[in-house]
Amino acid sequence: MEDVFARKKARFPxxxxxxxxxxxxxxxxxxxxxxxxxxxxxxxxQGIAHPEGFGIASHIGVILGIPTIGCAKSRLxxxxxxxxxxxxxxxxxxxxxxxxxxxxxxxxxxxxxFVSPGHLIDIESSVEIVLExxxxxxxxxxxRAADRLSRKLRNDYSGQSPALDK
Numbered sequence: 001m002e003d004v005f006a007r008k009k010a011r012f013p014x015x016x017x018x019x020x021x022x023x024x025x026x027x028x029x030x031x032x033x034x035x036x037x038x039x040x041x042x043x044x045x046q047g048i049a050h051p052e053g054f055g056i057a058s059h060i061g062v063i064l065g066i067p068t069i070g071c072a073k074s075r076l077x078x079x080x081x082x083x084x085x086x087x088x089x090x091x092x093x094x095x096x097x098x099x100x101x102x103x104x105x106x107x108x109x110x111x112x113x114f115v116s117p118g119h120l121i122d123i124e125s126s127v128e129i130v131l132e133x134x135x136x137x138x139x140x141x142x143x144r145a146a147d148r149l150s151r152k153l154r155n156d157y158s159g160q161s162p163a164l165d166k
Contacts, residue, residue: 003149004033006165007157017052017076019045020059027060029165038066040121042133042142046070047126049093049101049116051077061119068118069126070101071140075114085109087134090127102127106134113138 006029012021031041046055047070055076061068075093080103083089087108093101093116101116104127117126133140139147 001145002034002036003145004030005149005153006030006033009164017050017055020056024056024059024063026165027056028063031060031064040067040069040129041118042069042071042130042140043118044071044143044146046072046076046114047101047116047118049076049078049095049114053095053100055116055118057116057118059118065120067120069121069129070114070116070118071130071143072114072116073111073139075103083112088131090115092123099123104130106131106140107136107138110138 006026008026008029010022014022041060043057043060045057047057047068055070057068057070078093078095078100080093081091083091083103083105085108087105090102090104092099093103093114101114102123103112104115105112115126115130117123130140133142135141137144
């Protein structure tokens with residue numbers, strides 16, 4: 001496993017539903033630093049389960065031309081029936097009558113995650129991959145690792161002003 005990161009100045013305000021415009025450049029820059037190109041990228045955000053059908057996972061996938069999956073802790077759009085309470089249970093998420101993702105129980109008796117394809121992958125494969133990446137926690141391991149790294153970097157840079165990546 002390889003840890004990389006990119007620091008970019010935010011050029012767009014935080015607006016729900018427009019995360020790609022705020023964070024996409026940094027994500028693409030970090031992925032570009034990897035020594036081995038990824039086969040797939042799991043994004044903490046939405047794919048096609050988005051008001052415009054094109055969330056941050058879709059943006060990143062289209063720009064890089066690789067499969068991406070959006071995996072979010074909360075629903076941005078859609079209707080669904082709650083999945084069963086056991087790990088691995090899931091139901092489809094619908095928006096405007098179309099399947100746009102899944103509501104997935106990644107741990108028994110805890111709140112589900114909202115999984116949606118970003119680019120070059122289907123809903124069922126997205127669910128399978130998210131479940132394979134999930135161990136004893138609600139959040140898939142790659143997203144947990146990214147969160148740990150971001151917290152460490154935030155603490156390391158607290159009070160400092162290191163140069164931003166170009």
